[in-house]
Amino acid sequence: KAGVTQTPRYLIKTRGQQVTLSCSPISGHRSVSWYQQTPGQGLQFLFEYFSETQRNKGNFPGRFSGRQFSNSRSEMNVSTLELGDSALYLCASSLVAGGTDTQYFGPGTRLTVL
Amino acid sequence: GNSVTQMEGPVTLSEEAFLTINCTYTATGYPSLFWYVQYPGEGLQLLLKATKADDKGSNKGFEATYRKETTSFHLEKGSVQVSDSAVYFCALSDIMNYGGATNKLIFGTGTLLAVQP
Numbered sequence: 001k002a003g004v005t006q007t008p009r010y011l012i013k014t015r016g017q018q019v020t021l022s023c024s025p026i027s028g029h030r031s032v033s034w035y036q037q038t039p040g041q042g043l044q045f046l047f048e049y050f051s052e053t054q055r056n057k058g059n060f061p062g063r064f065s066g067r068q069f070s071n072s073r074s075e076m077n078v079s080t081l082e083l084g085d086s087a088l089y090l091c092a093s094s095l096v097a098g099g100t101d102t103q104y105f106g107p108g109t110r111l112t113v114l
Numbered sequence: 115g116n117s118v119t120q121m122e123g124p125v126t127l128s129e130e131a132f133l134t135i136n137c138t139y140t141a142t143g144y145p146s147l148f149w150y151v152q153y154p155g156e157g158l159q160l161l162l163k164a165t166k167a168d169d170k171g172s173n174k175g176f177e178a179t180y181r182k183e184t185t186s187f188h189l190e191k192g193s194v195q196v197s198d199s200a201v202y203f204c205a206l207s208d209i210m211n212y213g214g215a216t217n218k219l220i221f222g223t224g225t226l227l228a229v230q231p
Binding site for chain 2: 004031033035042043045046048050055056058090094097098100101102103104105106107108
């Protein structure tokens with residue numbers, strides 16, 4: 001069974017641009033969550049989606065948005081990029097929402113903002 | 115709010131040494147607890163988990179016991195190998211404002227383990 005895939009793996013953007021990252025969960029998984037990983041702030045939760053509905057949102061500005069499609073694939077968008085948005089963005093999928101279910105992480109998208 | 119505190123690294127050990135990485139948490143309710151491992155250039159892999167008090171999670175020789183009385187979930191391994199070198203994250207499952215479950219994980223800062231041959 002294929003794991004969680006994230007595309008692209010690497011991105012370089014300049015300040016002010018916008019970016020869209022994609023996540024394909026494990027087949028059959030309906031829950032997708034996103035995290036930002038930086039050396040300074042560590043791993044921080046961005047969003048959680050289940051069956052196309054956002055169930056939970058982290059403490060990030062409105063420039064960060066996301067969505068989930070009917071096939072459970074998810075995208076996140078960051079508009080008006082800032083230098084501080086440079087990070088590894090990780091996506092995780094699980095069968096259901098609920099806290100105890102095992103979440104499987106993708107390899108991440110490394111975003112560099114110049 | 116809920117939080118996780120884990121020991122600062124790096125932890126440097128010789129092969130076959132005993133490993134302990136301390137993790138304590140602050141939480142309302144009864145969260146599930148997890149240890150994830152991250153190898154260089156990769157995403158996170160679940161190492162083990164425990165969903166209720168006194169549960170012991172184990173995998174690949176690693177163990178951790180959910181201790182509610184001390185709010186701890188320390189990671190242990192009896193004999194580490196060079197291949198165990200990685201960053202280890204302790205995490206808990208958060209709870210929604212209304213008390214419902216969520217897949218949101220709150221992570222500790224991570225502990226770098228370096229095992230020397």
